[in-house]
Amino acid sequence: MENENNHIIPYKTFLIVLSGLIALTLTSVTLTQISLGTLTVAIALLIAAVKSTFVLRIFMHLKFENKMFSIAVIGVISLIALVIIITLLDYLNR
Numbered sequence: 677m678e679n680e681n682n683h684i685i686p687y688k689t690f691l692i693v694l695s696g697l698i699a700l701t702l703t704s705v706t707l708t709q710i711s712l713g714t715l716t717v718a719i720a721l722l723i724a725a726v727k728s729t730f731v732l733r734i735f736m737h738l739k740f741e742n743k744m745f746s747i748a749v750i751g752v753i754s755l756i757a758l759v760i761i762i763t764l765l766d767y768l769n770r
Contacts, residue, residue: 683740693734700727714768721760725753 704723707716733739738746 683737685734689734693730697727697730717764
């Protein structure tokens with residue numbers, strides 16, 4: 677095996693991230709009960725982006741990988757965000 681590095685993350689970090697994910701999930705569920713118009717979708721997407729960042733960086737260990745992986749992930753997420761923004765602009769201007 678090639679120069680494998682083990683990254684030990686303390687359980688406390690996992691518990692903090694888990695509680696953050698649960699809090700954000702409860703926030704997004706509560707958000708569905710409130711009518712904010714077009715802001716509802718934008719806020720829900722923002723919450724989903726934050727949750728996916730937690731999962732990618734901590735649980736998928738992207739935090740410890742080569743910076744090229746982070747750049748690739750940011751590029752893909754940016755492309756998806758651009759497509760979503762273009763779709764929402766089209767929807768709002770109909």
